[in-house]
Amino acid sequence: MEMLSILFLLILSLMRKTLNSALSVIVVISLVSILSCSSGNDGGNGTIASNNFTIYKVDISNFAFSPQTLSIQIGDKVVWTNTANDFHRVVWDNGTFSGSENLDIFQTYEVLLTTSGTFPYHCGIHSSMTGSITVNPAS
Ligand SMILES: [Cu+2]
CATH class of the missing domain: 2.60.40.420 (Cupredoxins -  blue copper proteins)
Structure with missing residues (x-):
């Protein structure tokens, strides 16, 4: 029983890490797309x-x-x-x-x-x- 719960906690923490990295990837992708939208030749003057x-x-x-x-x-x-x-x-x-x-x-x-x-x-x-x-x- 003890072993099982330890294993469960391990899996849970692993899943969390995976979830975190998946979230980081999503955050990075959205940041990149936001940045690429605001770059380019928009000089703020309707260009x-x-x-x-x-x-x-x-x-x-x-x-x-x-x-x-x-x-x-x-x-x-x-x-x-x-x-x-x-x-x-x-x-x-x-x-x-x-x-x-x-x-x-x-x-x-x-x-x-x-x-x-x-x-x-x-x-x-x-x-x-x-x-x-x-x-x-x-x-
Ligand atoms: Cu005139």
Whole structure:
């Protein structure tokens, strides 16, 4: 009887260890998945990582581009969204890229930036609205 209970306790402690390690594995797996979800190119600014490039978002509201300046890698995409109830139009200061049409509320304009350099732009309707994209060459 004594031997049996000792054996039982031994098995129980073994099972506990196995259970603990199984639990640890589950904890590690969930931690890894949480970490891998929060990594990537989410710069906290609504950026979305795609297979080959990052998409940066610029909000047009309160008669301003937000963020006003962006520093991106060559080949990344920038998407402007007019969230204001006024028309705005993205015009590149140097005419480097073709600008947008007049953007009504919730209309978007996007450019894939494949040339490195600093490209200032402004609103074609409100000249006080300015912004700039710096495209860094591939490292
Ligand atoms: Cu404007």
